[in-house]
Amino acid sequence: TQLLEQSPQFLSIQEGENLTVYCNSSSVFSSLQWYRQEPGEGPVLLVTVVTGGEVKKLKRLTFQFGDARKDSSLHITAAQPGDTGLYLCAGEADSWGKLQFGAGTQVVVTP
Amino acid sequence: DTGVSQDPRHKITKRGQNVTFRCDPISEHNRLYWYRQTLGQGPEFLTYFQNEAQLEKSRLLSDRFSAERPKGSFSTLEIQRTEQGDSAMYLCASSYGTGNTIYFGEGSWLTVV
Numbered sequence: 001t002q003l004l005e006q007s008p009q010f011l012s013i014q015e016g017e018n019l020t021v022y023c024n025s026s027s028v029f030s031s032l033q034w035y036r037q038e039p040g041e042g043p044v045l046l047v048t049v050v051t052g053g054e055v056k057k058l059k060r061l062t063f064q065f066g067d068a069r070k071d072s073s074l075h076i077t078a079a080q081p082g083d084t085g086l087y088l089c090a091g092e093a094d095s096w097g098k099l100q101f102g103a104g105t106q107v108v109v110t111p
Numbered sequence: 112d113t114g115v116s117q118d119p120r121h122k123i124t125k126r127g128q129n130v131t132f133r134c135d136p137i138s139e140h141n142r143l144y145w146y147r148q149t150l151g152q153g154p155e156f157l158t159y160f161q162n163e164a165q166l167e168k169s170r171l172l173s174d175r176f177s178a179e180r181p182k183g184s185f186s187t188l189e190i191q192r193t194e195q196g197d198s199a200m201y202l203c204a205s206s207y208g209t210g211n212t213i214y215f216g217e218g219s220w221l222t223v224v
């Protein structure tokens with residue numbers, strides 16, 4: 001059972017468009033991480049957010065942690081084909097590295 | 112630093128056979144984690160080690176699963192009497208202590224036929 005709900009499950013957009021992926025839970029997390037996973041590979045960490053209300057930017061990616069530390073969002077501006085991948089959010093509940101992952105959002109950016 | 116290394120990358124086995132996966136973490140990473148990921152799902156936590164001590168095991172880790180990290184370096188995950196439901200990608204990850212980046216390996220795919 002995934003305690004983190006990600007939406008949408010699948011997103012297909014054209015190059016240059018913006019997109020937002022959501023990660024919601026009824027549980028409070030001490031930190032939340034976003035990963036991107038390519039086919040046949042392990043997840044790669046994009047960002048960790050720790051403080052409620054925190055906003056972090058990584059080039060064209062903007063990550064936000066909800067005030068109550070239960071939800072998060074990932075916004076990509078002017079998406080590029082290289083942004084294609086499975087985006088996973090993961091919450092740390094009680095121990096570093098013991099992560100609860102969402103089911104992921106598959107993003108496809110077409111040229 | 113070559114990253115987290117997992118072996119084998121792919122394994123096909125018959126139901127009832129035993130399989131063992133090996134994980135070599137990034138050197139000097141004292142924490143090592145095992146996860147399992149099935150198609151269409153995110154990874155699920157199985158267990159983790161700090162040095163050679165196994166500190167926590169998920170309820171997902173049935174009696175047929177055993178993980179070891181005898182010298183605090185590489186780790187093995189053994190599945191005995193495999194079942195079709197064990198088919199998944201088994202991911203290993205490591206970190207240096209807490210609060211630092213967790214690096215995942217490329218995973219070991221298991222198919223039980």
